[in-house]
Amino acid sequence: MGRTGNPTRFPTASAFAQYAGTAPIEIASTGRARHRLYRxxxxxxxxxxxxxxxxxxxxxxxxxxxxxxxxxxxxxxPREAQRCL
Structure with a gap:
């Protein structure tokens, strides 16, 4: 709460995930889709x-x-599972 302020300012869970830097971004290359975190x-x-x-x-x-x-x-x-958590 101290870092985000009023949680109602985020309209969706995705907006909060992007603010926190935990939103996954798909990276597709050569037919394989991977995800990395929003930097x-x-x-x-x-x-x-x-x-x-x-x-x-x-x-x-x-x-x-x-x-x-x-x-x-x-x-x-394990890395993907950690990212999910």
Whole structure:
């Protein structure tokens, strides 16, 4: 909340993701579609969200860890699963 201010200023979840620098951008090359993260946005907020995600992944029994494992089971790479979280 301290970094974003009033959350109602973002009309959609996508707008917030872009502001936070977590919105995926598709990069298509030679028939393979990949995603990378939006490089703009609030870098300090992005770093805080990254720390929270890594902490959740490393702590078995948390909802974040279970979500990460479910994404791995779906066939995503660890990096893609982390990006989803």
């Amino acid at each position: 703009r946005g609030d870098r300090q907020l992005n770093a805080a969200l990254h720390t929270v995600a890594i902490t959740q992944i490393r702590m078995p029994g948390t909802r974040g860890h279970a979500y990460f494992q479910a994404k791995i089971a779906e066939g995503k790479t």
